[in-house]
Amino acid sequence: MKASIEDKVQTRIPTKHGEFILHYYSNSLDDKEHVAFVKGEVAGKDEVPVRIHSECFTGDVLGSRRCDCGAQLDMALGLIEQAGCGVLIYLRQEGRGIGLLKKLQAYNLQDQGLDTVDANIKLGHLADERQYDIAALILSALQVRSINLITNNPQKIDELTKLGVKVHDRIAIETRVHDDNVDYLKTKAERMRHMLNMPDSE
Ligand SMILES: Nc1nc2c(ncn2[C@@H]2O[C@H](COP(=O)(O)OP(=O)(O)OP(=O)(O)O)[C@@H](O)[C@H]2O)c(=O)[nH]1
Numbered sequence: 001m002k003a004s005i006e007d008k009v010q011t012r013i014p015t016k017h018g019e020f021i022l023h024y025y026s027n028s029l030d031d032k033e034h035v036a037f038v039k040g041e042v043a044g045k046d047e048v049p050v051r052i053h054s055e056c057f058t059g060d061v062l063g064s065r066r067c068d069c070g071a072q073l074d075m076a077l078g079l080i081e082q083a084g085c086g087v088l089i090y091l092r093q094e095g096r097g098i099g100l101l102k103k104l105q106a107y108n109l110q111d112q113g114l115d116t117v118d119a120n121i122k123l124g125h126l127a128d129e130r131q132y133d134i135a136a137l138i139l140s141a142l143q144v145r146s147i148n149l150i151t152n153n154p155q156k157i158d159e160l161t162k163l164g165v166k167v168h169d170r171i172a173i174e175t176r177v178h179d180d181n182v183d184y185l186k187t188k189a190e191r192m193r194h195m196l197n198m199p200d201s202e
């Protein structure tokens with residue numbers, strides 16, 4: 001079956017980063033509530049700043065310091081505000097696609113010494129099970145011509161390019177390194193090729 005999405009509703013959301021329009025999509029691939037948060041005019045435009053953010057309940061909602069997700073979410077909206085236009089696509093693929101239950105189990109394995117990659121593997125999963133088909137469809141529905149992707153993850157750029165998204169450039173999104181997230185960030189840099197400047201001493 002060919003993947004498809006439908007833009008079911010659009011509504012205005014005022015935030016501390018100014019006003020956005022929230023688009024709610026249904027889709028033919030899963031029953032999740034994927035959304036896009038859009039600022040300004042993006043249709044027909046090139047080099048639109050775009051953040052494709054994967055759901056992280058613990059980081060985005062609870063403010064967990066185990067990861068950089070909450071800080072990245074806020075920073076990305078700030079970047080889009082500064083640019084005056086842009087898109088944040090919020091994909092409901094919690095825990096790099098393994099779901100909240102497995103991610104929390106993975107955290108417990110990490111507290112026993114495994115890193116994020118090995119914890120996923122021990123639970124019978126791949127290091128990263130995310131897919132970006134729906135993000136590509138959303139960008140096409142928004143008529144975005146090319147994007148400047150806000151990410152440190154080269155795999156995300158590769159996957160989107162394979163799906164036909166024109167990634168013109170990358171905008172780095174590095175947040176503060178601290179004791180609670182240093183191992184997580186090191187694993188991203190060393191085992192997942194993320195473009196992160198890690199302090200040498202830690
Ligand atoms: N399985 C698993 N998922 C995690 C863990 N920590 C965070 N996540 C999930 O990882 C996703 C975010 O992915 P990251 O690898 O941090 O970053 P990214 O989106 O690939 O890259 P950036 O675009 O640079 O942020 C979210 O879905 C989080 O829920 C973990 O320890 N284990």
Ligand SMILES: [Zn+2]
Pocket residue numbers: 056058059060067068069070
């Ligand atoms: Zn997170």
